[in-house]
Amino acid sequence: MKFAVIVFPGSNCDIDMFHAIQDELGEEVEYVPHTADSLEGFDGILLPGGFSYGDYLRTGAIARFSKIMAEVVKASSVGVPILGVCNGFQILLEAGLLPGAMRKNRDLAFICKQTQLKVENNTTMFTTSYEKGETITLPIAHGEGNYYCDEETLSQLKENNQIAFTYHVDNPNGSLENIAGIVNENGNVLGMMPHPERAVDRLLGSEDGLKLFQSIVRNWRESYVVNA
Amino acid sequence: MYKVKVFITLRENVLDPQGTAVESALHSMAFEAVRDVRIGKYMELTIEKTDQNIDDAIKEMCERLLANTVIEDYRYEIEEVVAL
Numbered sequence: 001m002k003f004a005v006i007v008f009p010g011s012n013c014d015i016d017m018f019h020a021i022q023d024e025l026g027e028e029v030e031y032v033p034h035t036a037d038s039l040e041g042f043d044g045i046l047l048p049g050g051f052s053y054g055d056y057l058r059t060g061a062i063a064r065f066s067k068i069m070a071e072v073v074k075a076s077s078v079g080v081p082i083l084g085v086c087n088g089f090q091i092l093l094e095a096g097l098l099p100g101a102m103r104k105n106r107d108l109a110f111i112c113k114q115t116q117l118k119v120e121n122n123t124t125m126f127t128t129s130y131e132k133g134e135t136i137t138l139p140i141a142h143g144e145g146n147y148y149c150d151e152e153t154l155s156q157l158k159e160n161n162q163i164a165f166t167y168h169v170d171n172p173n174g175s176l177e178n179i180a181g182i183v184n185e186n187g188n189v190l191g192m193m194p195h196p197e198r199a200v201d202r203l204l205g206s207e208d209g210l211k212l213f214q215s216i217v218r219n220w221r222e223s224y225v226v227n228a
Numbered sequence: 229m230y231k232v233k234v235f236i237t238l239r240e241n242v243l244d245p246q247g248t249a250v251e252s253a254l255h256s257m258a259f260e261a262v263r264d265v266r267i268g269k270y271m272e273l274t275i276e277k278t279d280q281n282i283d284d285a286i287k288e289m290c291e292r293l294l295a296n297t298v299i300e301d302y303r304y305e306i307e308e309v310v311a312l
Contacts, residue, residue: 058296065293094296101298103238108245148242148299174245 001217002028004042006072006088008063009034013049013085013197020197021046025213034066044081044216045072047088049141049195059102059144060090069095081125081216082189086142089181089191098184098191099157100149106174110143114205115194116168117180121161124183125219126190129211135168136208138194145193147175147182160185165192229311230275230282234304236295237268282306 005017014031021029032039039045052063063069069091076082076097084092092098105111114137119130130136149157154176157163165181173193181192196209238244247265254262271294275282286304295302 057294061293061296101296103242103299104245106243106245108249150298174243 001043001220002030002041003044003046004030004032004039005046005048006068007031007033007048008050008052008066008087008091010052010054011048011050011087013087013195016195017046017048017085017197020200020209020213024200024210025217027213027217032068034063034068036068037071039068039071039075039080042075042080043220044083045075047072047082047084047091048197049086049088052087052091055087055144058094059087060092060094063087063091064094073097076184076186076189079186079188081220083126083212083216084189084191085195085197086140086145086193089193090144092189092191097189098182099153100147100176100182102144103146103148103174104144105142105146105172110141111145111172112141113139113172115140115172115180116170117165117194118168120163120166121183123161124164124187124190124215126183126212126215127164128219129215136211137206138196138199138209139205140172140194142173142193145173145175147173147179147193149176157182164190165194229277229309230273231307231309232273232275232282232286232304233307234271234273234286234290234294234302235268236271236290236300236302237266239299239301242299276311 003021005014007014090102117136119134122130122132162182164183166178167180171178183190196212199206199209244266246267251265290302
């Protein structure tokens with residue numbers, strides 16, 4: 001499986017993402033600049049964390065208009081797995097690939113620490129290697145992760161089982177319903193504030209993030225073999 | 229030329245933690261009468277006259293980029309000015 005790590009001006013988790021895929025997951029990966037106009041040949045797309053365009057105006061608001069995003073939107077419509085982490089999640093929200101918006105953290109502080117998450121849905125292509133209800137540890141590092149959507153959207157998220165991860169016990173940022181990560185209706189786009197790419201080795205304090213990438217590969221291989 | 233002033237505020241039902249922090253600072257300055265503070269953004273745009281309807285153009289700018297209508301409201305004022 002060949003992954004693309006999209007690099008925006010101000011991305012700073014792109015190298016972590018690359019390392020996670022190449023060295024820990026053992027799959028192919030390439031950096032793709034925001035100015036590129038094609039994602040052909042890639043089987044999975046990763047939008048890394050950081051501060052794209054300095055977070056000017058709103059987080060993700062400007063990155064969403066970069067050239068490569070038209071290709072990301074196109075790929076999403078044909079079912080390519082797309083993972084947005086932290087700023088990547090914020091960009092997916094601004095691009096309308098996921099519903100809702102981010103507010104500043106409840107306590108206005110930038111929070112950088114390990115968090116406990118609960119796997120709410122282990123049937124998405126990103127979460128099948130986890131148990132349902134499993135508690136995992138992943139780090140967060142953000143100032144705007146306070147997820148919000150209106151009531152109608154929230155009931156749709158619940159109805160379609162689109163809430164993938166929630167904060168367990170302690171909600172660090174005030175997000176609605178403790179939401180930490182959601183998938184789109186088709187299930188091929190996941191946005192999450194915690195960083196699975198920073199938790200792929202015990203040396204990093206947790207290796208709970210690795211299963212997320214393993215899930216993508218396993219599910220992609222299964223559908224590829226079935227369809228081939 | 230047009231001078232356009234755009235005001236962006238958090239929607240009423242969206243909590244504004246910055247506003248709340250500023251409100252409590254004002255209270256500690258003994259302005260206890262302050263009941264609510266909402267923090268927003270103010271932008272000034274200078275726009276050339278074209279065939280496109282200026283109202284439609286500003287609305288599209290606000291809806292697609294300047295505001296995130298999931299959490300923000302916008303309003304704007306248009307003033308026609310002589311180009312320098």
